[in-house]
Amino acid sequence: MNLSILLLLIISHLICDFIFQSQYILNMRFSKSFKDSLIGNAIHGLTHFCTMLLILIIYISIYKSSKLNYIYYFEILFCIAFLHSIIDEIKTFIVKLKPSFESSIFIFITDQLIHISIIVMLTSDLNISNISNLLISIINNYPYNIRMLDRWLIVGIIFLSCTWGTGVFIRKYIQAINLKLYRKLIDKKLVIVKSVKETDIGSPNGGFTIGILERIFILLVMAIGQPSMVGFVLTAKSIARFKKMDDSNFAEYFIIGTFISFILAISGGIIIKTLQVIPVIK
Structure with missing residues (x-):
């Protein structure tokens, strides 16, 4: 797993969910019309895909990461965006059944955890052992295994979570x-x-x-x-x-x-x- 790419994709998720998502898109997503909600969730998913792709392109161009398998990561980004839209459509369906769930803290936190878990799983080749090995490596080598870029990316995640995320x-x-x-x-x-x-x-x-x-x-x-x-x-x-x-x-x-x-x-x-x-x- 490339830790920098994982952190970049989490940042992209936070930006799209908390900054780029306008009230107009939210109204479409939770519209009574199935067509409107489907379009709203599709647009939201497409926003995630385009933002992740742009961030990945910038990362590759700056660090000249020729070792990366571009087609593989393109497929990963598509899967993340597609699954994001599917999960949001399920959430929309649940809210339509019980409108009070739209303001539910439990639904909000669960939704965010599922999205981030999918990002972690897909960037780890759907292999639980890869994730556990990464965590063990970080714990065993703390504090000697963090790159400057990764430190700034973690700061970015904290910044977005504590500002816009906390506001929502x-x-x-x-x-x-x-x-x-x-x-x-x-x-x-x-x-x-x-x-x-x-x-x-x-x-x-x-x-x-x-x-x-x-x-x-x-x-x-x-x-x-x-x-x-x-x-x-x-x-x-x-x-x-x-x-x-x-x-x-x-x-x-x-x-x-x-x-x-x-x-x-x-x-x-x-x-x-x-x-x-x-x-x-x-």
């Missing part, structure tokens, strides 16, 4: 809490409409974008060894949301989201800081 996770978690009492009504295809005051309407995805920026800041200050600066983010958020804190529901969701965001971002920052002291090989 928090959004789904808050939705799951908010709709917990209404699951039966949702599964019966009853629409719940929540009135929104004009003064409550902010910029589209404003909170999501702010969350990404705060986690980028936390990752940076943890990476440079200045964890005390994390308090600046909490102070800034508290001041910005001070007036809304009178709403107990908002305050609870704000605190829950903030703690999840901080815990995952600080954890990611600790890992990045640890990677900095690991010796590298060329």
Whole structure:
């Protein structure tokens, strides 16, 4: 297994699932129309294939990896994208049966684990022993067997997971809490409409974008060894949301989201800081 290619494909997966996937594609994927959902999942799968292919081409051109079997990896990328579309179509079918599952944290985590597992399995020639041998090799030789490129790719995975990935996770978690009492009504295809005051309407995805920026800041200050600066983010958020804190529901969701965001971002920052002291090989 080429560890660099595995890490690159995981990065590609995170980019396509959390950054490139627009609300329009999501609406198509979970449309009531079978045709629309099929097209939406196919487009999403094609996006994964094109992104993986582009990243692999860049990797080959930079490192001039003439030893790679191009046809083999092209087939691998096609299989990953095809299986991704199939799994997403199954997920769409499940959500259509039980609409409340669309905001399920369990479904979200399981879906991501399956996709990443497929990437690992296919890049390991579907051989469990190859994966176990790689893990044993890493453990036995730690910390002397990591390349500079691989270290930066791991940092990239942590960055994407702690910023966009965490943002999607928090959004789904808050939705799951908010709709917990209404699951039966949702599964019966009853629409719940929540009135929104004009003064409550902010910029589209404003909170999501702010969350990404705060986690980028936390990752940076943890990476440079200045964890005390994390308090600046909490102070800034508290001041910005001070007036809304009178709403107990908002305050609870704000605190829950903030703690999840901080815990995952600080954890990611600790890992990045640890990677900095690991010796590298060329």
